[in-house]
Amino acid sequence: MKFNPKKRTSNIFLLVSAFVVVSLILWNTNSFFEKFKEEERLKMENWAAAELEVLQSPIDQELGNLPLIIMGNNTSTPMILVNEEGSIKTHNIPLEIAEDSLKIQSLIKKFAGENKPIEIIQGGDLLQTLYYGNSEVLNKLKYYPIALLLIICLFGTVIFFFFKTNKASEQNKLWAGMAKETAHQIGTPLTSLLGWNELLKSEQINPEITKEIEKDISRLHTITERFSKIGSTPNLEIHDIVLETIKAFDYLKKRSSKLIHFSFNSQIDELPVLLNPPLYNWSIENLVKNGIDAMKGKGNIAVQIEKAGNQVHILISDTGHGIPKSDFQNIFNPGVTSKKRGWGLGLSLVKRIIEEYHKGKIKVLSSSKEGTIMQISLRIA
Secondary structure, three states: OOOOHHHHHHHHHHHHHHHHHHHHHHHHHHHHHHHHHHHHHHHHHHHHHHHHHHHHOOOOOOOOHHHHHHHHHOOOOOEEEEEOOOOEEEEOOOHHHHOOHHHHHHHHHHHHHHOOOEEEEEOOEEEEEEEEOOOHHHHHHHOHHHHHHHHHHHHHHHHHHHHHHHHHHHHHHHHHHHHHHHHHHHHHHHHHHHHHHHHHHHOOOOHHHHHHHHHHHHHHHHHHHHHHHOOOOOOOEEEEHHHHHHHHHHHHHHOOOOOEEEEEEEOOOOOEEEEOHHHHHHHHHHHHHHHHHHOOOOEEEEEEEEEEOOEEEEEEEEOOOOOOHHHOOHHHOOOOOOOOOOOOOHHHHHHHHHHHHOOOEEEEEEEEOOEEEEEEEEEEO
């Protein structure tokens, strides 16, 4: 993969910009919180001054409206007044808490930690101590940055998956376009090969040679048909799953090393399944080739067909080095491969053919140092 300095610089710029924006939001919120807290402190000092005026006012003297207005307007800040004798009065605290002495003592400690207590002093004597907590608005404001960060993270996640999905869609279109163009390009020389083979027949060449050439031409035609179907919804028709599996299996068996032992076993002789034969055969061939590569050209390849209720399982096993359990899902992702020169598209295509086109399932049934078993599951027609 080539290093792209412009792309990296752009990513770093976006990351730094996001960090700066979040830092500014947090700093601004914290400044607003501190300013609001200062204003609440001033409001409580006014309340304490009004309380002192009430305490100083003689019983027979009429009290002005201002202290009463100041004290009556504060309905949000929780307060606890403790006089010099230890007597306690509460304001804006639920009755069930106010009547519980243990909870009140706990609240006093909490309020003292949140805000510095205000001492109400007259003539040098401490009359009362006012403990107050943060108002409901201030408490909500305290959690505002966390909520804001969660919203930003959620928004960022949505944007990330949107671009990721969009990029994947573009890549799929690109691969589909390349596949169709490949099929188109193969078509022209394929037609010429058919003509040349007919000419060889007329020259009385050994029939075995022209027969083998016909097989390879037929193979090229199958490959062309496979590539032409990528990116479009293929037609599914009822075919015998056993026969189609044998066709794909036998083709590779005849063209593989003699050091590989092939075995085929089926519990049933015939079973109808909705298939697109060229694509299904491509899947079987890919799985068998993967098994051969895993064994490094020497070992056992086995294909088994089992019926399970309304489904049929096709098991492809090899005696290769196995797949780590952590990679059971990753191996079906495009670009994932253990081969030095592999593209990592084989199993990705198989998954798409089986799950998207045939509405089946493919998975790693088991894997160890003794080998791997891949399972394809399809619904019986």
